[in-house]
Amino acid sequence: MTYKIVVCVKQVPDTQDIKWTESNTIQREGLESIINPYDFAAIQLAKNIKFLNTDSEIHVVSMGPLQACEALKDAVAYGCDYAYLLSDKKFSCSDTLATAYTLSEFIKNIIPDYSIVICGQQAVDGDTAQTPSSLAEKLNISQLTDIKALKALDDNCSSWIKETTKTYEEIKVSGRCLIATNIKDVELKSDINGYIKAQNCKINILKASDINTDETRIGLKGSPTFVKKAFAPDLTRETITMNDMTTAEISKFIEDKISKCRSQYEE
Amino acid sequence: MKNKILVYVEIFNNEIEDVVKEIISKVKDSFSDIEISGACIISDEINDSIKNELCELGLDNIYFLKNEKFIDFDVVNYANALKSIIDNYVPNILLIGATDYGRELAPRLASKLNIGLTADCTDVSVDENNTFLATRPTYGGKMMAVIASKSSPAFATIRPGAFKLNDYTKNTTKFIDLSQESLCFDTNIEFINKEFKYIKEDLSACEIIFSGGVGLKTKENFDKLKELAQKFDVKIAASRAAVELGWADQSLQVGQTGQSVKPKLYVAFGISGAMQHLVGITNSDKVIAVNTDENAPIMSFADFAIKADAIQLITDWLNN
Numbered sequence: 001m002t003y004k005i006v007v008c009v010k011q012v013p014d015t016q017d018i019k020w021t022e023s024n025t026i027q028r029e030g031l032e033s034i035i036n037p038y039d040f041a042a043i044q045l046a047k048n049i050k051f052l053n054t055d056s057e058i059h060v061v062s063m064g065p066l067q068a069c070e071a072l073k074d075a076v077a078y079g080c081d082y083a084y085l086l087s088d089k090k091f092s093c094s095d096t097l098a099t100a101y102t103l104s105e106f107i108k109n110i111i112p113d114y115s116i117v118i119c120g121q122q123a124v125d126g127d128t129a130q131t132p133s134s135l136a137e138k139l140n141i142s143q144l145t146d147i148k149a150l151k152a153l154d155d156n157c158s159s160w161i162k163e164t165t166k167t168y169e170e171i172k173v174s175g176r177c178l179i180a181t182n183i184k185d186v187e188l189k190s191d192i193n194g195y196i197k198a199q200n201c202k203i204n205i206l207k208a209s210d211i212n213t214d215e216t217r218i219g220l221k222g223s224p225t226f227v228k229k230a231f232a233p234d235l236t237r238e239t240i241t242m243n244d245m246t247t248a249e250i251s252k253f254i255e256d257k258i259s260k261c262r263s264q265y266e267e
Numbered sequence: 268m269k270n271k272i273l274v275y276v277e278i279f280n281n282e283i284e285d286v287v288k289e290i291i292s293k294v295k296d297s298f299s300d301i302e303i304s305g306a307c308i309i310s311d312e313i314n315d316s317i318k319n320e321l322c323e324l325g326l327d328n329i330y331f332l333k334n335e336k337f338i339d340f341d342v343v344n345y346a347n348a349l350k351s352i353i354d355n356y357v358p359n360i361l362l363i364g365a366t367d368y369g370r371e372l373a374p375r376l377a378s379k380l381n382i383g384l385t386a387d388c389t390d391v392s393v394d395e396n397n398t399f400l401a402t403r404p405t406y407g408g409k410m411m412a413v414i415a416s417k418s419s420p421a422f423a424t425i426r427p428g429a430f431k432l433n434d435y436t437k438n439t440t441k442f443i444d445l446s447q448e449s450l451c452f453d454t455n456i457e458f459i460n461k462e463f464k465y466i467k468e469d470l471s472a473c474e475i476i477f478s479g480g481v482g483l484k485t486k487e488n489f490d491k492l493k494e495l496a497q498k499f500d501v502k503i504a505a506s507r508a509a510v511e512l513g514w515a516d517q518s519l520q521v522g523q524t525g526q527s528v529k530p531k532l533y534v535a536f537g538i539s540g541a542m543q544h545l546v547g548i549t550n551s552d553k554v555i556a557v558n559t560d561e562n563a564p565i566m567s568f569a570d571f572a573i574k575a576d577a578i579q580l581i582t583d584w585l586n587n
Contacts, residue, residue, distance in 0.1 A: 097382075127386070133372075142454050143342060146371070167462065167464060168461070170458075171457070224381075224382055226417070227412050232409070237570050239572050240570065241574070242574070247580045247583040247584065250573055250575055257532055262475075
């Protein structure tokens with residue numbers, strides 16, 4: 001049976017110039033978008049599976065405005081086989097809960113016989129790392145997060161290496177699960193076949209009605225959280241600038257500060 | 268209305284995570300008229316030493332669930348367990364430390380309860396209408412977002428190191444055993460092996476930090492800074508860029524994607540001060556920056572901005 005891998009990718013704005021809408025969400029239209037760096041690793045893990053089990057298909061999905069087709073074509077060039085874009089005004093302003101719900105309905109309706117779902121653990125724009133776990137719950141499958149590598153794959157089982165800030169773990173899973181990887185900045189390369197495939201591929205564009213979503217659970221309506229206020233952090237201090245000091249003077253200055261700290265501590 | 272707050276008491280490797288204490292400190296300090304309870308998931312009997320520690324937390328109640336299957340962190344079982352505590356206690360605010368496991372557990376639980384969740388918060392408060400507000404850095408720390416939720420309970424994960432520990436009044440803690448109500452399944456996951464990392468560099472509680480960035484130019488120079496830090500018996504840390512270059516282990520990374528620190532003295536050597544770094548050191552008492560570039564962001568952020576070559580300084584300092 002063909003091993004069907006679903007890879008979820010997000011386009012993130014490739015700009016320092018963040019604009020906010022009136023409803024305090026991010027203005028995405030008109031921004032250059034790139035594939036979220038963590039999602040490159042997700043694509044790479046999918047390719048690793050396909051390398052071990054050649055009877056695999058990689059289905060890549062994203063949610064966003066039509067311009068995201070470009071990012072999906074890149075994903076195809078890097079080795080994904082089928083690409084889907086969930087694009088509907090009704091999806092806009094989704095928080096992580098609504099996003100996870102929407103992705104889960106896509107998977108259940110369009111690729112119901114999937115074998116595994118792979119996601120980048122977080123996106124560099126929000127850094128929340130919430131969507132993968134939330135999606136696994138909506139699909140009612142197990143999840144493995146902080147995944148660094150695929151260790152082994154046979155028939156129905158896969159073994160994975162997990163690395164958190166405090167542990168190294170090896171975990172084996174039989175049957176379906178969701179994998180979230182915390183590797184960032186994998187470099188993916190495309191060959192000429194990939195480029196040709198990307199040029200000729202058709203991105204399947206799906207609307208809310210195509211994946212049977214409940215309208216109260218998508219987009220702004222389906223998002224319990226909302227940004228009440230956004231502001232640039234004010235981190236400034238009253239700075240004393242010190243120029244033209246010799247290294248001996250500087251080291252003395254810092255040593256004095258250290259001693260002062262320590263004497264406070266002892267009091 | 269009295270706020271009923273539930274805090275997940277994460278026990279990792281037989282120790283209560285520091286972030287649990289930080290959350291309790293913050294809540295007791297900033298919220299009035301509250302009842303605060305803990306949710307504890309354990310695989311074995313609560314022994315006296317853990318029980319003492321749990322009492323020390325100063326919570327009103329501790330709801331606990333015991334099952335030998337909880338020895339492995341299977342997030343499916345943990346989320347089910349927490350849900351059963353929530354169904355019992357019915358809090359209106361739910362807080363979980365944003366540790367590795369906490370960040371995995373919280374969104375699964377939020378999805379199960381179909382409620383909103385705000386990740387990795389650095390501040391929490393309630394407004395005049397008693398609406399819970401959670402503040403978090405976003406876009407790599409360039410923006411702070413204040414997030415509210417239409418669903419209940421309000422739910423946030425809290426960044427370790429974001430809140431200072433305060434002395435707070437202790438009260439008598441009632442222990443409530445809900446073990447019977449917890450359903451634990453054999454899932455399709457098998458935990459083959461787990462190793463704890465030896466370098467558990469917890470920078471969040473240390474007093475003095477020397478931190479190095481790409482301005483040090485080479486790993487050799489970073490190692491010199493490390494030597495200097497050892498000489499003065501202070502902790503060494505690194506910027507994200509330095510970690511990405513392989514000069515230091517990721518466990519030493521300070522900033523939004525690394526650790527938040529709050530030392531008495533933070534000395535930055537050759538760190539330009541990307542916003543995500545500054546967010547992570549903003550609770551430091553005093554910051555000294557040494558940088559050749561007077562226009563580097565850290566030079567207008569620090570208490571003392573010293574325009575100098577950090578490499579030269581470190582080299583001369585070691586030779587003295």
